[in-house]
């Protein structure tokens with residue numbers, strides 16, 4: 001057993017860390033992404049040129065499509081590092097190239113020409129719509145219905161909280177094609193042109209994190225049958241696979257990066273801030289907050305790396321991914337909270353990135369599976385697997 005990261009991943013981590021320290025952390029003072037929409041081009045494009053020059057381009061896209069084809073472990077390490085900076089958008093990150101929804105790799109050859117390749121070239125954008133007003137944690141209960149009519153499907157229903165729908169060309173839409181089977185072969189994935197008649201971008205939902213996901217209403221929207229991605233009825237399982245990976249990278253590795261920078265800031269500030277004649281770093285109450293944070297970060301980082309390593313070996317990590325997501329998001333919530341506390345009033349100010357992380361990290365306990373739901377699923381799986 002070797003607890004060190006593979007040498008090539010260590011080199012990658014050091015390279016990304018230097019890039020973050022030199023390019024992204026200084027940018028925080030001038031720019032904090034706190035709004036709907038992407039990072040402005042005048043900031044994003046020069047950063048993209050740099051990541052491209054470092055070979056950090058389309059990280060998860062297979063090499064046959066011109067991507068870096070990296071496994072999950074190196075990608076987790078990269079995302080942990082970049083999460084140390086608060087200058088980048090929390091969602092819809094385009095630092096490493098166009099956002100390519102992995103579902104598009106399930107396209108047929110003909111669909112790859114129409115969808116995947118334009119997305120890879122940055123000419124077309126997709127958003128992802130699964131959640132509905134009455135089906136969030138329980139997407140298998142969705143009501144959006146797609147009914148076959150000759151060479152087309154007719155779609156009716158409402159999707160809520162859809163990130164970046166306002167700037168997407170297509171939506172990767174999950175809809176029920178067989179109400180009897182539902183999640184077990186009755187939900188399909190459609191590529192729907194957002195300019196189709198009957199697609200309504202009803203409203204936005206401005207959120208405490210700065211972003212504003214959309215509500216979409218589909219009224220008799222006709223979609224060609226050859227826009228079904230993957231098998232008819234196979235949409236639910238491919239979407240869940242992709243969401244599962246997001247739990248490990250976006251909601252596992254990223255909170256570790258946020259917490260480690262919040263801890264660095266906590267330590268640095270405690271050394272320079274004097275109260276009652278002594279630096280804060282000499283107070284046991286503060287030392288305990290530092291020690292607790294370091295212990296929690298260390299244990300969760302190991303969980304994230306192990307889980308990603310197992311994914312790269314092709315293992316089933318469902319339960320481990322639930323543990324990672326719950327532990328990482330709750331750990332980072334506590335560490336950022338402690339860091340704010342140590343900084344006193346300054347910790348609440350927008351000058352520092354702490355309040356921004358506090359708001360962002362709060363959202364991660366709800367998105368990609370609410371923590372209660374993951375605990376519940378984990379408990380069920382453990383009880384089912386237990387042999388007396």
Ligand SMILES: Cc1cc2nc3c(=O)[nH]c(=O)nc-3n(C[C@H](O)[C@H](O)[C@H](O)COP(=O)(O)OP(=O)(O)OC[C@H]3O[C@@H](n4cnc5c(N)ncnc54)[C@H](O)[C@@H]3O)c2cc1C
Pocket residue numbers: 128129130131133135136137138160161162163164207211213363366367368369370371372373376
């Ligand atoms: C900023 C943002 C962006 C999003 N982007 C997208 C997107 O692009 N596409 C998309 O499809 N969706 C998106 N979502 C939706 C997101 O996935 C859902 O909000 C999430 O799945 C939770 O669903 P819900 O909000 O309906 O909460 P509900 O399902 O109503 O759950 C409410 C609360 O009830 C509790 N709970 C639920 N079930 C159980 C249970 N079985 N046991 C115990 N407690 C339970 C949990 O505490 C949960 O937080 C986004 C959401 C946000 C906030």
